[in-house]
Amino acid sequence: MTQFTPPPARMLPEYRRAAMRHQLMAVVAGSRHRRRPLLIAASAVLVAAGTSAGAYAYVQHSQPVTDKNDARCYTVASLSAGPESYTTIAQATMAGSPRPAQVNNAISVCATLWRQGILHPGPQGARGRATAGPAGSSQVPPLVACVLPGGTAAVFPGPPSTCATLSLPNAASYTN
């Protein structure tokens, strides 16, 4: 058969290519700070901290959490399940506070979200909001806190070996 054949491919001019790459990298990195974190009132977290009976952690290879400005609660033991597989949490900051409040017990906060039905198992488990059912009655899976490459805590459902499976260190400061 015959075929319309377009002109041959060309390379993107280098001087613009480098600028585009640099700009895209900045856009991606900047998106992290534009995500709206799920704010949890400090008082609620303090209450939840004492009642996280379903939350477990285990020290294997451990590393301290160095960035406590926020943390992530995952709904599946995977880093590649997409943006609906986790939610970002941060402590509410008092008006006039010079710096963000620190998330000092991510497992407890995530357990609260599971218990309240905000998180559900699966790769899109952080997509929706609380489902029907008595408030605070949803099941909390075993949870384990790991440390992401940037030093942020990430809490996954799963056994203590989950961090090792994901090639992440356990979070030293969140082990109970």
Add this chain to the structure above:
Amino acid sequence: MTDWAALSDGQLWARAASQFEGEAFGQLFERHANAVYTYCFRRTGSWLAAEDLTSVVFLEAWRKRRDVRLAGESVLPWLLAVAGNVTRNAERSIRRHRRLLARLPRPETVPDVADDAAKRVDAEHAMRLILGELRLLTEPEREVLALCDWAGLTYAEAAVALGVPVGTVRSRLARARQHLRERAAPAALIVTSVTASKEDQA
């Protein structure tokens, strides 16, 4: 130290989308920028427009990162589908990202070699003639022609990119080719030594 070259598109995409690693997205750009650039040129007939649109395609891909569809481990088919949408709505797409585009170096600031400039002009002229001939096709037919015959995607990759069944890709491409065969196109536009698509060779 991360061996970026060893990571698949899917792994890079996951690191960019879930951990906001700019370098991961930069690696994807390095891998696919030329293919996207050439695709944009072939849909618009302008190298200059294709430069800006290439940037827009990646910005749009990032904006729509939750909708990504990988074909196997490659993100290129989906990027080309995004490029199709961007080139169809070029003005609106450029308007959306105009502030970022304005920060890129402008083309006229770099002198071009005369011979290369002539080749660019010739290519644009040829491409616009082809695009003129393709106006008899529907947009879906033009799209599968550009994806399969020009960009070299398989039917399956094009199907994933467009979110349609493989059979639909196959039938659209068959109709497109049939229209072109029936069309009495200028001889200069028709190549008789056919470069078959990957599917035809299989």
